[in-house]
Amino acid sequence: MAFDRQREEFEARRQRALAMGSSRRLAERKAAGILNARERVDSLLDAGSFIEAGLLATSARPDMRDKSPADGVVSGFGRIDGRHVGVNAADFTTLGSSSAEIHGKKQHYVRETSRRNGMPLVNLMECAGGRIPDIMGAAGIGRAGEGSRYTHPRTHPWAAAVLGLTYGGGAFTCINSDFVVMRKGAVLAVSSSNVTSVAIAEDMDPEALGGWRLHSEVTGFVDSVVDSDGEAIAQVRAFLSYMPDNASLPPPASATFEEAPGARALDTLVPESRAKVYDIRNVIRAIADRDTVFPLKERFAKVAVTALGRIRGRTVGFIASNPMFKGGALDPDACDKITSFIVLCDSFNIPLVFLADTPGFLVGAESEKRRLPGKIMNFMAALEMSTVPKIALVLRKSYGQAYLNMGGGKADVTATWFSGDISFMDPAVAVNVVHGVKPGEQPEQYGRLLEEVSAGTTAYELAAPFMAQMVIDPNQTRDFLAGMLEVLSRRMTNGIGEHRLSAWPPAF
Amino acid sequence: MARSTVRTEITGKVWKVTATAGQSLAEDDPIVILESMKMEIPVPAPVACKVIEVLVAEGDAVTEGDVIAHIEG
Numbered sequence: 001m002a003f004d005r006q007r008e009e010f011e012a013r014r015q016r017a018l019a020m021g022s023s024r025r026l027a028e029r030k031a032a033g034i035l036n037a038r039e040r041v042d043s044l045l046d047a048g049s050f051i052e053a054g055l056l057a058t059s060a061r062p063d064m065r066d067k068s069p070a071d072g073v074v075s076g077f078g079r080i081d082g083r084h085v086g087v088n089a090a091d092f093t094t095l096g097s098s099s100a101e102i103h104g105k106k107q108h109y110v111r112e113t114s115r116r117n118g119m120p121l122v123n124l125m126e127c128a129g130g131r132i133p134d135i136m137g138a139a140g141i142g143r144a145g146e147g148s149r150y151t152h153p154r155t156h157p158w159a160a161a162v163l164g165l166t167y168g169g170g171a172f173t174c175i176n177s178d179f180v181v182m183r184k185g186a187v188l189a190v191s192s193s194n195v196t197s198v199a200i201a202e203d204m205d206p207e208a209l210g211g212w213r214l215h216s217e218v219t220g221f222v223d224s225v226v227d228s229d230g231e232a233i234a235q236v237r238a239f240l241s242y243m244p245d246n247a248s249l250p251p252p253a254s255a256t257f258e259e260a261p262g263a264r265a266l267d268t269l270v271p272e273s274r275a276k277v278y279d280i281r282n283v284i285r286a287i288a289d290r291d292t293v294f295p296l297k298e299r300f301a302k303v304a305v306t307a308l309g310r311i312r313g314r315t316v317g318f319i320a321s322n323p324m325f326k327g328g329a330l331d332p333d334a335c336d337k338i339t340s341f342i343v344l345c346d347s348f349n350i351p352l353v354f355l356a357d358t359p360g361f362l363v364g365a366e367s368e369k370r371r372l373p374g375k376i377m378n379f380m381a382a383l384e385m386s387t388v389p390k391i392a393l394v395l396r397k398s399y400g401q402a403y404l405n406m407g408g409g410k411a412d413v414t415a416t417w418f419s420g421d422i423s424f425m426d427p428a429v430a431v432n433v434v435h436g437v438k439p440g441e442q443p444e445q446y447g448r449l450l451e452e453v454s455a456g457t458t459a460y461e462l463a464a465p466f467m468a469q470m471v472i473d474p475n476q477t478r479d480f481l482a483g484m485l486e487v488l489s490r491r492m493t494n495g496i497g498e499h500r501l502s503a504w505p506p507a508f
Numbered sequence: 509m510a511r512s513t514v515r516t517e518i519t520g521k522v523w524k525v526t527a528t529a530g531q532s533l534a535e536d537d538p539i540v541i542l543e544s545m546k547m548e549i550p551v552p553a554p555v556a557c558k559v560i561e562v563l564v565a566e567g568d569a570v571t572e573g574d575v576i577a578h579i580e581g
Contacts, residue, residue, distance in 0.1 A: 275548050326518045327547030359545035364519050366572050426546045 017055050017069040021093030029093070035229040037074045037091035040124050040163070044087060044233050045078035052076040054106040059095075061134065072097040075106045077113070080237055083245060086114030088173075089124040092164055096128025099135065099169035101143060107173075108149055115156055118246030122236055123160040123177055127170025129191060152176040154347040154502040157243040161232040162186045162215075162222070165206065174221075176506045178243075178344055179296070181224040181235040184212050188221065220300035220337060221507065238294060242308040242315045243348055247502070250349050250495035251315035254289070259478070262286035266474040270357075274396050274421060277323040280305055280355060283395070284318050287311070287478050293318075296344075297337050303362075304334035306341035308350070312482045317345035320355035321406065329362035330402055335375035336508040338405075342382040343504045349497050351389040351485055356398040356406035359426060379405050382504065387497035389488035391481060394420040394459075395474070412488050415470040415480065420459035427453040511560065514577040516551055520544025522568045527577070531559045539577050540564060557581025 020026060020036060029036055035043065041050060053076045059068035072094035077086055088107045090097035097103070114121045135144055150172065152158055160177035166188045174180050174188060182188065189210030193203070208214070215222035223239075226232050244251045262269065262282075269282050285293050288309035295307040302325040307318045319338055321328040330338075345352050361367070361376060383390075383405065392407025394416040403422060408414055416422065423430065431437055431449045439446045455461075462468040472480050489495055523543040527533060538550035539562060553559075557579040564576045 275546060277547065277549060323547065327545045327549045329518070329545045329547075359547055362518070362545070364572075366519065428546050 013056055020069055020091050021072075021095070025093040033228070034164070036093065037089040037097075037124070040229060040233060041074050041076075041078070041087060041089045043230060044089075044122060044124070044236065045080060045085075046082065049079040050076055050087075051078065053109060054102075057102050057106055059103075059134075060101040064095075067095070068102075069094055071095075071100065071102040071106065073103050073106055075110045077110070077119075080120075080240055083240075084117070084119040085122055085240070086110040086119060087122045087124065090126040090163075090166075090170060092126040092128070095131060096165075097126050097170065098128045098131035099144065100131035101134065103131070104144075104149060104169070111149070115153070118156055118248065120157045120159065120240050120243060120245060122240075123158065123173050124233075124236075125160055125162055125166045125170040125174055126164035126186075127166050127168060129168035129170075129195075150176065152178075152506060154178070154247065154343075154499070154504075156246040157240065157348060159236045159239050161229075161236055162188045163229055163232060165192065166210075167192050171210075178347075179224075179236070179239040180222050181226060181232045181239075182212050182215060182222040183229060183232050184225060184227055187211055188215055216297075216299040218300075220297050220333065223296040225299065239308075242294060242310075242350070247347055247349065247499055248496060253315070254292075254310055254313040257289035257292070257310060257313045260286050260288060260290040263478045264475045266477055270395060270419075270474065272419070277327060279324040280320045280322040280328075280357065281307075283355065284309065284320060287481065288316075288318070289313065296341065301331065301333035301337045303328060303330060304337050306337055311353075311478065311485060314482075314485055315350050316481075316485065317341060317350045317352045318355065319352060319406070321358035321402075323357055326362060328358040329360060330358060330405070331362040331367055332370040332372050332375040335372070335379040335405075339375075339379045339382045340508060342379075342386055343501045346382075346386040346388050346497055346501045347499055349388060349495055351488065352386070352391070352407075352411075353481060354390065354392040354407035354411065355395060356392065356403065356408070357395040358398055358402045358406065360400040360402045361405075376401060376405060378508075382501060383407065383410055385500045387500065389485065389490060391415070391484055391488070393417070393472075393477070393481075394422060394462075394468075397421040397426070399423055399425050409467060413470070413484055414462075414468050415472055415484075416459045416462055416468045417474050417477075418459050418471055419474070420462065420468075420471075421454075421457050422459070422462050423453075423457040427457055511578060511580050512554075513575045514539055514551060514554060514579055516542065516570045516572060516574050516576055518542060518544050518549060519571045520549065520569075522564045522566050522570060522576075523548060525562055525564065525566055526550075527553075527559045527562060529559055529561050533557055533559060533579075539579075542570065551576055553579065553581075555579075555581050 158177040162182040292310040390411035392411035520542040533553040560578040
């Protein structure tokens with residue numbers, strides 16, 4: 001047969017590369033229930049859709065060519081639910097998927113091809129850090145800075161999964177991504193505990209250095225935490241189902257949807273007394289199409305809820321204060337969380353729905369120390385520069401600067417439940433601050449003044465000067481939002497915004 | 509069963525103490541309720557647990573991060 005000898009060599013080379021790194025390491029992973037890079041790609045993509053780039057690429061160092069199948073990263077293109085994506089999947093069994101010249105060149109190629117062709121990029125990451133000795137010396141580190149590997153222009157969505165020890169370049173790729181899911185047991189840090197123990201004489205458990213608790217609860221770098229590789233990949237697919245292929249398209253709409261239970265009984269989820277707490281997530285789940293709410297950074301800054309979801313099939317981003325935590329008083333971390341979510345939604349043409357039930361920003365020495373005024377202004381800058389449709393809705397109360405930050409008077413439409421109470425501060429605080437009257441000392445005068453002040457803070461006082469365009473019954477919320485989302489669908493631009501936030505920094 | 513501490517996440521005043529030493533609590537059951545920002549804000553049990561000691565009383569001022577109870581669970 002023609003080409004027999006050449007085909008044989010081709011197959012042998014292919015099989016060697018497909019086998020990845022050491023068989024011992026592959027067996028160890030299998031025993032631990034951790035997928036290898038190729039299994040991950042298979043479970044991410046529609047069956048048979050993968051087109052690999054650089055299968056036969058190897059290390060740039062001649063002496064390492066036989067030890068570097070695909071140079072430690074499985075790269076290429078495929079489809080998720082029929083839609084094209086680019087993928088870079090780290091192969092940790094090959095030199096720890098460490099950063100090196102060809103390894104980086106391959107990732108850059110997929111990243112750039114995905115950008116130019118307007119399709120999402122998926123980063124399935126593990127990384128031992130910079131490859132030694134490749135990166136050593138002036139020429140080594142000098143070469144590492146070439147190209148645009150550190151810039152994500154938000155023209156196409158990036159989703160990342162942290163699936164093992166992920167240091168250096170691998171960690172930076174995740175930080176630059178629009179969505180990051182982390183498997184428990186994985187680590188994300190600038191450098192490994194081996195390096196930190198020498199560099200700053202700090203011995204540290206890798207989990208404490210960059211484990212899931214740190215990143216989901218303290219840094220907020222991780223959007224979602226799961227127990228297995230399979231769940232992480234399912235989260236990547238779910239995130240992308242809300243995203244357009246690129247910033248010049250509206251997000252995909254779902255043709256079928258179902259109203260959630262409780263959609264017309266929101267008044268049973270929210271206590272009438274403004275002092276009582278409740279979980280706003282139940283309200284969001286009731287407003288959105290059934291089973292479509294996809295929370296981001298749920299364990300970080302819990303006083304703010306940021307979640308993707310759908311209303312009558314349309315993708316929306318929900319931003320809400322949650323009275324269940326800190327009474328709904330927005331703190332510096334909550335500002336960071338909301339700001340990054342506004343940037344995400346604005347970049348990908350996803351309308352925003354603000355649900356405010358907040359006593360205001362969390363004032364006090366601790367908040368000031370943690371830069372609250374700066375965080376409030378970053379939040380406000382993102383809000384004012386965003387060009388996606390925005391709907392601001394007050395549920396029970398919204399006071400002070402937080403009223404404005406939660407879209408009050410800033411959104412395309414400001415509305416309030418009939419229970420809304422809106423002012424510079426809570427009427428009970430105002431009586432004390434403005435009139436110097438305390439309930440314990442002059443109860444009668446306090447009661448009279450409270451009534452006086454409260455008369456000026458009702459929903460109707462916001463509606464009369466047309467500062468709220470609508471006052472609604474809580475149980476009409478879903479219909480109101482669905483109707484206004486249709487009105488604000490930006491037909492002149494086909495729903496595409498100006499993307500003035502596309503150069504916003506990747507992290508906070 | 510591991511012993512641990514429960515801390516406040518907000519500065520305020522203790523409005524009500526709702527749990528007592530020896531009591532068993534489910535996750536998210538309130539241990540005390542704080543008054544802050546004119547809201548009644550519960551400090552919940554982080555896990556299902558037994559209360560060993562509640563360290564604050566009604567009317568006490570607390571600062572973010574203060575330990576308000578020891579629990580086992």
